[in-house]
Amino acid sequence: MSPTAASFVFDPSRYPADPGCYLMKGAAGQVLYVGKAVNLRKRLSSYFRPRSRDRRTASLAARVAEVEVILVRTEVESLLLENNLIKLYQPAYNRLLKGEDTGYFYIVLTAEELPRLAPYRKGRLNQELGDAPIAQFFGPYASGPFRDRLLQLAVEAFQLRTCQVLPARACLRYHMHKCGGICEARVSAAEYAAAVRRATAFLSKPQPALLEQIRREMMAHADRLEFEIAQRLKERIEALEQTLSLQVVERQVDHDEDVIYIGSEAVLVATVRRGVLQGLSLCALDGAQGGAALPGERFVLSRYARRAPEELIVNELPDPAATEQALRRATGRRVRITIPRRGAKVELLALCAQNYAYRTSL
């Protein structure tokens, strides 16, 4: 039986003082509101104080029957996850960020003869883009200032033009060594095209080598007491480090995955659709039946016998190949089972393990 709104009593001790997203659900299980917080316990407490601050918050709190939380590791992850969950559930109390591609910040590569990078938000006036057609999107990024620092980093590191109309003579940016001077043919079209390719490769997957190079430059400027330049480089490093930090709630993946963390008493399943984390569910692990199969293997076979995503990412299975074969027989198509050792999939499992520990401790 689902709890009623009136029966919900907020207990701060049930919520961790960690970063994450929260989903406030009504009596019928519908998602009323999705939010994020650096400290979930404190943030949620603010909703359920006796004297709620405004009518809207009071109205929301009165309708809440359940609060589900999803723990993440970083603020960037919580922002992206919140954005994805709002788009997925369209909660009645979330007035912002509901548009398909609104809310967060992008960098775009123009499809001009001499392409350039520009900041972008859908549905907004993008003055720096002008009328230029778009060839490629990068992002979304968690904040405008972060996106802007990253954009500046890429444009200056690869000396790309920023001008909407090529000037007749090289501008100040060229003389400050921030632009290669393509307008005056100081670099050839081929060299400029190569710089654009390197910049887009960097934005798609930032390389640690560039970080080290900038760090060395920063130290050199600091040694020469050029603290203003060193400070600018420090900001670039921070932007780059944020980009390099592996976030797993939104990845570039073109198929569906379930991430399965098998614990000793239950299983936590993360639903990932086209790279976007959509939710978590804790399932009971039936250890009593099933013959020779271990509980985890039995769970996978029973849950995915009828319908399965293209890939299952599992923390442990005694014989993944045999389970794969059994699922192929049951579903009539191949279901890839991955037990990752490194990379984003391991990070996804770590996220599941963190949420498993929290949910089984309640």
Added chain:
DNA sequence: TAGGAATCACACATATGGTA
């Protein structure tokens, strides 16, 4: 030390007024 309350900072939406 944890939790509650107040306050602050920031982003966004909307209203308003000036200018071409």
Added chain:
DNA sequence: TACCATATGTGTGATTCCTA
């Protein structure tokens, strides 16, 4: 009249301070 810049109000989360 359309466009743009600025002001104002609101929502949200973070921070700080106070108290038990």
